[in-house]
Amino acid sequence: MKIADFITGLAQTARGACKILLCSRPLRRCKSADTSRPLVIMGNGPSLAAVIEENEELLARNITMAVNFAAISPEFSRLRPRYYLLADPLFFSGNDVGNMPALRSAFGAVDWPMTLFVPADRRRKVATLGLSPNIEVCTFNAVGVEGFAPLCRMVYRSGLAMPRPRNVLIPAIMVGMDMGFRKIVLVGADHSWLEGLSVTDDNEVVSVQRHFYADSGEEGQRIRHEYRGYHIHDIVMSMAVAFRGYHDIANFAAAQSVDIVNATTGSYIDAFRRARLADALC
Numbered sequence: 001m002k003i004a005d006f007i008t009g010l011a012q013t014a015r016g017a018c019k020i021l022l023c024s025r026p027l028r029r030c031k032s033a034d035t036s037r038p039l040v041i042m043g044n045g046p047s048l049a050a051v052i053e054e055n056e057e058l059l060a061r062n063i064t065m066a067v068n069f070a071a072i073s074p075e076f077s078r079l080r081p082r083y084y085l086l087a088d089p090l091f092f093s094g095n096d097v098g099n100m101p102a103l104r105s106a107f108g109a110v111d112w113p114m115t116l117f118v119p120a121d122r123r124r125k126v127a128t129l130g131l132s133p134n135i136e137v138c139t140f141n142a143v144g145v146e147g148f149a150p151l152c153r154m155v156y157r158s159g160l161a162m163p164r165p166r167n168v169l170i171p172a173i174m175v176g177m178d179m180g181f182r183k184i185v186l187v188g189a190d191h192s193w194l195e196g197l198s199v200t201d202d203n204e205v206v207s208v209q210r211h212f213y214a215d216s217g218e219e220g221q222r223i224r225h226e227y228r229g230y231h232i233h234d235i236v237m238s239m240a241v242a243f244r245g246y247h248d249i250a251n252f253a254a255a256q257s258v259d260i261v262n263a264t265t266g267s268y269i270d271a272f273r274r275a276r277l278a279d280a281l282c
Helices: 002-023 048-061 068-072 075-079 100-108 120-129 149-158 169-179 217-227 232-255
Strands: 039-042 063-067 083-085 114-119 135-140 183-187 197-199 205-207 259-262
Touching (some): 002 149, 039 169, 048 075, 048 183, 063 068, 063 075, 063 169, 068 075, 083 169, 100 120, 114 169, 120 135, 135 169, 149 232, 205 217
Parallel strands (some): 039 183, 083 114, 114 135, 183 259
Antiparallel strands (some): 197 205
16 A cells, blocks of 8 residues: 555645646745735635624734625625735636626726735736726736645645645645734635535536625526536546646645644535634734
8 A cells, every 4th residue: 555655645745736737827926025924715505694794893803815706796895805816817818708897897997005916827918807007017927836845845835836736725725824824714615515515307417606795697597508528527536637736735834833723614515623713813
């Protein structure tokens, strides 16, 4: 068994090295000026609505990062997140599909200093987002690698790679650590995707992805079209990759002496310690 594990690790490490050589790009990194305070990463899960309703003033006082389509919500301009991160290629396609027109409008209206993180290989496409002059752009390598732990830790620290970024929270947490934050608190990280999965009598996989904001009808159509052709095992295996990625992050964070706290009630993520938001921010 140990020989088999070694061979698997060797193959993964070799594959990861090839991906880094082919896909990693020079970075425009960003270091936070105030890493003595926690970074609150706001996932877009449905539980975030209640968190904002009950803790809006607390969130507004802290350093926050928003992700993906959070900017289309009315809460975005009130919380004024210091950081924002996009990962999906959709955001850099230039297409006016789903929530994209609303996102561009929100980015154009940002009137506070905000840093937007984008994949390094998409840096030249940010012009399509219609960014406000108040938004600074920094980059990260969305190159997922696995393999021998010491080598993984080395490339994670360098910013060349990260655990496989099957969900936007994976690069968000890694970027938070790269900025120098010693404590990262997660809210809205429900990851309750299994509850929204079903299969029709025509064997079509349906994934209802609930968020704290209201998706447009066009966005719902885009999601249904995106899942067309996928089988249930494809979806579940993709979820498994994401959940395993959080355990890879937890191991890396422990080696870096970074405390990651999941303050999301009912979250399916089992890799990080749990606490109430108010307690996590003490």
